[in-house]
Amino acid sequence: MSVPEAPDLLPDERRERVLRAVRRHGTVRVNDLAQMLGVAAITVRRDIALLARRGLLRRVHGGATLPHDESATGTSADHSQRAHGEPPADAAIEDPGTSPGRASRSLTLGMVVPSLDYYWPDVIRGVREAAAGSSARVVLRGATYEAADERQQLTRLVEAVGVDGLLVAPTTTGPEGEELVRWLETSAVPIVLVERAATVGPYGEAMESVVSDHVNGAAMAVRHLAGLGHQRVGLTATAGSPTTPHVRRGWQKACDELHLRLDGVPDLRTMDHRDPSWPDTVNEIIDACLASSTTALLVHSDPEAISVVERCQERGIDVPTDLAVVAYDDQVAALCDPPLTAVRPHREAIGRAAVSLLTARLHDSTGDRPAHSVVVGPQLIVRDSSVPAGG
Amino acid sequence: MSVPEAPDLLPDERRERVLRAVRRHGTVRVNDLAQMLGVAAITVRRDIALLARRGLLRRVHGGATLPHDESATGTSADHSQRAHGEPPADAAIEDPGTSPGRASRSLTLGMVVPSLDYYWPDVIRGVREAAAGSSARVVLRGATYEAADERQQLTRLVEAVGVDGLLVAPTTTGPEGEELVRWLETSAVPIVLVERAATVGPYGEAMESVVSDHVNGAAMAVRHLAGLGHQRVGLTATAGSPTTPHVRRGWQKACDELHLRLDGVPDLRTMDHRDPSWPDTVNEIIDACLASSTTALLVHSDPEAISVVERCQERGIDVPTDLAVVAYDDQVAALCDPPLTAVRPHREAIGRAAVSLLTARLHDSTGDRPAHSVVVGPQLIVRDSSVPAGG
DNA sequence: ACATATTCGATCATAAACGAACATATGTGA
DNA sequence: TCACATATGTTCGTTTATGATCGAATATGT
DSSP states (O other): OOOOOOOOOHHHHHHHHHHHHHHHHHEHHHHHHHHHHHHHHHHHHHHHHHHHHTTSSEETTTEOOSSSSSHHHHHSSSOOOOOOOOOOOOOOOOOOOOOSSOOOOOOEEEEEEEEESSSSHHHHHHHHHHHOOOOOOTEEEEEEEEEHHHHHHHHHHHIIIIIIIIEEOOOOOOOHHHHHHHHHHHHOSEEEEEEEEOOEETTTEEEEEEEEEEEHHHHHHHHHHHHOSSEEEEEEETTTTTTTTHHHHHHHHHHHHHOOOOSSSSEEOOOTSSTTTTTHHHHHHHHHHHTOOEEEEEEEHHHHHHHHHHHHHTTOOOOTTTOEEEESSSSSGGGSOOOOOOEEOOHHHHHHHHHHHHHHHHHHSOOOOEEEEEEEOOOEOTTTTTOOSSO | OOSSSSSSOOHHHHHHHHHHHHHHHSEEEEHHHHHHHTHHHOOOOOHHHHHHHHTHHHSTTTTOOOTHHHHTTTTTTTTTTTTTTOOOOGSSOOOOTOOTTTTOOOOEEEEEEEEEESHHHHHHHHHHHHHHTTTTTEEEOOOOOOOOHHHHHHHIIIIIIIEEEEEEOOOHHHHHHHHHHHHHHSSOOOSEEEEEOOEEETEEEEEEEEEHHHHHHHHOOOHHHHHOOOSOOEEEEEOOOOTTHHHHHHHHHHHHTTTTOTTTTTTTEOOOOTTTTTTHHHHHHHHHHHHOOOEEEEESHHHHHHEEEEEEEHTTOOTTTTTEEEEEEEESSGHHHHHHHHEEOOOHHHHHHHHHHHHHHHHOSSSSOOOOEEEEEEEEEOTTTTTTSSS
């Protein structure tokens, strides 16, 4: 369950979100929305009243639902004529160039993700939305980070469930990873890797994949900080994460390009914030910055970033004046005080793109469709932890 | 202090930036913009009001968002077509009858390619096919490799033809390239780069693009040759081509990975086969291979590869026994005798993917769709110029 | 039906955003 | 140089957005 998201939105943006929530879930409760949007219930009510007046949704006691007949009102530009009851699909539906009369047997897509509590829920949401938009069904399996487990899940999905294609976020590092990829290669159904990439075959052809451009994401953070005048930008990243190597590469690349010094600048790999040793680690991180007069720090995973900022404040180090902090990942970064500047991989877009890619392949009739890889650019959300003035 | 920027811009430039910010982020806040642009809030407000009057964005309390029916009015509304008296701005009060959802209005896509006689016809075919599949219209313009020319074409497409989006294969190298990219950034319509990539903005965000993975394409060729036992794999590539750097990088990378020697191995950049000096160049290429006992050669552009093979045969050098040849590009490679093994960038797929990407963006209603880049994997077509016996 | 728990909405208070009017540049052309 | 248009910033009163309070209205369970 995601934390109450509280980036202060424009009134109009908020209403847009209310509308999206209604379309996605069919019905919404005032209080849920209020909590989610970080505003008072009365505000949500007023929003709903406004939207209802425009015919965009229907007010009911306790919340709102989809309007009964949308086409009659005609006031909505972007979503009309959706039969009520079927929520979704303001998603980007990528039509794979198939002609309209194509056999539209509804597809079943299998998805295996390494965890269900971090990062992936948003990806899954994107998958769900996009799948609903092309009336495909999604069968979800959560695996641990053990490759054997993943193979079991995958086998089941293909053989027992009979999915038409797979979205897989597998372990691709280490020996089991290699083996898993080789196993995937032999799969009977098309596969799209999600947030992973791999090459297969004797010549090292690329597998189909959808990934965030973490390299450029990290580079963007560095460029932002360099633009603010910082000469020494440090990095700390959780050792276990698959994205860490990419973040580090992007950080290095951008520092090189901008001729920022790297000698002595912290480049740390740490446990994550749930590890018992974390409190000590935070101090070490901060000490390393102080010792090397590093004035800006990119912190992989926003919970860790929040932790660093809090400790800085306890130690009398002002953020952003003494140390500018940018979080890599934007799940909870907005909730910190001050709100953290963060690089946000667009997780829903990843999910949507993965479905697009897989359905495009499944609909391909030519048979010589080459492997497509989609790279989704992260966004840099500038908040207060990096810029001195107000925001 | 000096946050992102402070250079005082021309009013018009500033408005372009406002517009760009809205297009990039979906919504913007007056205060954020004011700070970013280094002007007072009232100025931003006035800009927003002006732009809203032209229908280029929608005013909301606290900022601005994308206009509701962007594709309908936004692009060509500027001068032609529309009487001055009627600001289409309040088309925000949607016309009920005409637009029952944005998907219905057929799109017009503009495309500018650097040439019409090599490589691009197949890309264009892919574009045409995909566009027809989603009943979009394509307006094509050929430009030379001069950036000024491209800008003229692009301006015309946007302002006179009124395209909804652009597929552009621009010059992105050299100073004109930089400038062109900056110009593209301010464009009023979404853009997808084709076979090019670029980053924009203060943080270097990626532009939307569709490219062939020439790096891995070349690497695949090397892996193929290494798999056949070759220890020294040379490269020759035409100096003028934009793909050459990628091919070279892939070749180097694969050689490194496979621990193939690079010292003394030919790494040549040449004129193309229409240059008067080409016949001499071919001999030099072959001589370089003989001199360094290089037994395999990757040749950029298949006409050049054919030429090399023919000369080899004239000189009594057997292909593939004495020298294995792989062509990079597969337009005419199959017609050689022996047929050439070739790396084939899937040009039609490039075109199709570009249309998919652009239409997906044009249909996006959320406004926070991040930049997607599609990387299409080339295929290695193994023929007789690399494998000795029956392949 | 009754009791209880929510939910709703009128009203007021506060904060932020807005815009009219005026003031101050910064050019531009006679 | 002056007259004049344009562009921008400042002040201040007005409008909009939001939250808190509290009595009324609406569900829900017995």
